[in-house]
Amino acid sequence: MTETATVMAQQEVAPGVYRMELSSPAIAKVAQPGQFVQVRIFNGNHILRRPLGIAECDSARGCFTMFYRIVGSGTRDLSLLVHGEILNVLGPLGHGFATAFHHPLLIGGGMGLSPLLSYAQAKRGACDILMGGKNAEELFWQSFYAPYVQKTFLTTDDGSLGSQGFTTTIFPQVLKQDTYDGVLVCGPEIMMRGIAKMAAQAGIPCQVSLEKRMACGLGACLSCSIDTTDGKRKKVCKDGPVFWAEEVFA
């Protein structure tokens, strides 16, 4: 469905990273953790919508939030919107994370922490989070996760917060500290591949959330096709964005 959504709040949470809250009751009501929306910016500059993950959902207030980083003209124009302005939102789209886990470990890097947040929120108290970023600044996410997760593990490339390294560096240690029945990952592909491999070795089910440029978001245009390990073609927008790791990583 498409819905005209009003910007309720917008705030720069870290340099170049914004959190936008939208009033969008129909979408907020049915969204599942890991799903995304395709936003249409009405300033006349954009023929294509932009896919953004749903980060937090407040179905009672009819609102949801998105976190995004400015990387080009669409996200820049988005960042200029102020309270009361409108967007059009198509969604919720795609398949989110499996919800059957009891105590999953969420692993996110960069903006990948956005869709995972919706999972932490939906499974309040069930998850631990392992988050990685370039530096302390990029880990502003802590405060957003705090209300929903049990344990938080931090890594930064430069060691300015948590342990130095990547999420893949400390993942084995984290696994030793607790028993997880699932690992849900979202971040750069190289990180997801790394985690998926280790999770498989540890025998823990693993889901990953992929990104590909999208036009329709509905499975029609084939902009977002990927190869799956069984030799088929799948569409990130419709069959994903969340896949079982073994479906997509050989």
Add this chain to the structure above:
Amino acid sequence: MTETATVMAQQEVAPGVYRMELSSPAIAKVAQPGQFVQVRIFNGNHILRRPLGIAECDSARGCFTMFYRIVGSGTRDLSLLVHGEILNVLGPLGHGFATAFHHPLLIGGGMGLSPLLSYAQAKRGACDILMGGKNAEELFWQSFYAPYVQKTFLTTDDGSLGSQGFTTTIFPQVLKQDTYDGVLVCGPEIMMRGIAKMAAQAGIPCQVSLEKRMACGLGACLSCSIDTTDGKRKKVCKDGPVFWAEEVFA
């Protein structure tokens, strides 16, 4: 010169007709009656600027106003701007009306009344105005002219205000009532031609203000070329928009 101008006020003065006040000190300082500006709307939808006449000028406050009718996408987008938003203005452009007249009659139809207003204002108390419109609603101009002119003559196509007919219908009568040393006309071409012919017969110097679609506004692109009666080509943007009637109407 180009200047970034702030919208100080915007108001719908008649159905589909807007008056916009811009803070634009550099332009307000030097603008001559009958000159125009090329406005650039910053919403990403417009490659070309739009030419609009300068209607009132307040050099002390550094502001000028424009009146425009919504006829297409540019004027529509202009009408959506609110106090505090910005435009870019290129101008003042072209040659305005001759200022040497002592008691000229201004004749305007429709949006042609906009550039004439700047003349009435500049020659405070010197001019009479003959205005024509489809109906009473279109003659909202009266109140804007009132502070600056001596006599006001009104005609409407439907007779709902002033005498019924066109400005050309009552022009001969108006000429009998007073002695004018010049006639300055702006409106539909057919009206300007009619008035110019009668003014010539009456032996009164006549100036007309023309409109042609414009791209550069600087005499460079030749979008706005017209034929003159001496067989030359002139540019409305640079050589005009005001011409002596005999220069352009055979």
Add this chain to the structure above:
Amino acid sequence: MNCVAKDTLLATDLCGIKMKTPILTGSGTFGFGEEFADFVDLSSIGGVVVKGTTLKPRRGNDGVRITETPAGMLNCIGLENPGVEVFLKETLPRIRQYDMNVIVNISGSSVEDYGLLAEKLDATDIAAIEVNISCPNVKEGGIVFGTDPKAAAAVTRAVKSHTGKPVIVKLSPNVTDIVCMAKAVEDAGADAISLINTLLGMQIDIRTWTPVLGNITGGLSGPCVKPVAVRMVWQVAQAVHVPIIGMGGIMSAEDAVEFFLAGASAVAIGTANFTDPSCITKISDELAAYLAAHRLENIHDLIGKIKIPQKEA
């Protein structure tokens, strides 16, 4: 406006295809129709031109497949499709439920391919075949046929001789003389002509110094190409007798009206489906409103009705 009025205003017949509206979807932008079923009542539109179909399945191009451009987009999907056999066995039976005109867009790498595809599709209940000789994104996409009038005619004849269905030939705008191409396929028996496919374009990432698209170049579509498309429809309409399906940048009923005035008998909506998935319904409604406001009784009263002012002596 009530439904009856709308139906009468927009109903049309395009080389034998009965259509509720003269508005189709552009191949490759609307999947098989079913993907848009939540947004559009598929039985109420003119028809769905499905994604380009080839003899064998194709996985399409690698890397980035779309990118936005000023007032448009580039794509290099590369004709990813399950192949005609899967289409016939799985897709067609599945989409039958929507009660819509299905037009199948076909691409081949040889004249024989086109003939074979036509033969296979002939035995079905599809409404028509659209012959794509203009896909700029794959060598096998027929673009070689789309730039040479003789080859285009050969493909057209091959398709015509293998099917009794209406055959629509979709031309490439990347040619010097579109009229010559149109005449060649008309003479070869085309029942209608689709205009335009995408213009060949390219975008370069100035951060990485690499082409943005995986296939380096791609096809340009959207409002940016509309002036070129309207011009080609107008040129071709004066030269051929078969109906034209106009497309290229239609975002609104106003845009569609330009194509009808230029001489298109129907239009197709492509890129706009990405901007607004229910736009085809809105465009139909607004088109009906435009016709009503102009006191026209049917879309035919608009087709080719452009008035060309006579030059003064």
Add this chain to the structure above:
Amino acid sequence: MNCVAKDTLLATDLCGIKMKTPILTGSGTFGFGEEFADFVDLSSIGGVVVKGTTLKPRRGNDGVRITETPAGMLNCIGLENPGVEVFLKETLPRIRQYDMNVIVNISGSSVEDYGLLAEKLDATDIAAIEVNISCPNVKEGGIVFGTDPKAAAAVTRAVKSHTGKPVIVKLSPNVTDIVCMAKAVEDAGADAISLINTLLGMQIDIRTWTPVLGNITGGLSGPCVKPVAVRMVWQVAQAVHVPIIGMGGIMSAEDAVEFFLAGASAVAIGTANFTDPSCITKISDELAAYLAAHRLENIHDLIGKIKIPQKEA
């Protein structure tokens, strides 16, 4: 950044023309330069390509000459110009004061016209001649020469044989095979190639049902055509050895960088001058800043430096 740095970064030599920046103005969009003297320091830019000049004066087309389109515009000025004699006697002496590279864009209706124009211009101090074989708006605008490689070569040879000045040939994008056109004019002696002139387009007024433009069709320019222009520059750069002047929709230094990466040795700014009359200065400054930020020493380090990823096996 100080001026010295900017000068070294942008200074270039284009087939013998010494230019302070690799940025020219597009013919027909910048008059004779003088109209923009209040907005641009004319002596500091690469050069001014003046409005298309013909043997005889031309009054151009009647009616509406420009209209806006999505991310672009159509024009049908129709080569209005005072003729080469007036240009030589009045314009050229007048604009000499600006100390700028003057490149004269010429159009003719026969091969002889082009030869004659070149001969007349040869005796002056202009920097180069740009041969327009691509104006879509007048029969005499050379478009017939612009779509046929043999005719294009003949025009090029005629100009070359009448002048010792650098000869730039400006090609039309309205062709099936731009590479073939480029090679033809290179073989005929062109010293450089300008790409692209406008795409032929059309707009219809849906209120009056008439074409918006007085000449019915017009030339499309502006950001909407940029993907097509970049693609053509890239294709031609791989096939010819002479330098290319790239143009079509450049609004910013980022846009210009795309053209340089694709293989243009210089660029020209057209339509953008209407959006912002001082844009050429801003684009030069931003281009210098881009080069500095990428630690490049001169614009040459950017030209043709696109990286084409190797396809995986």
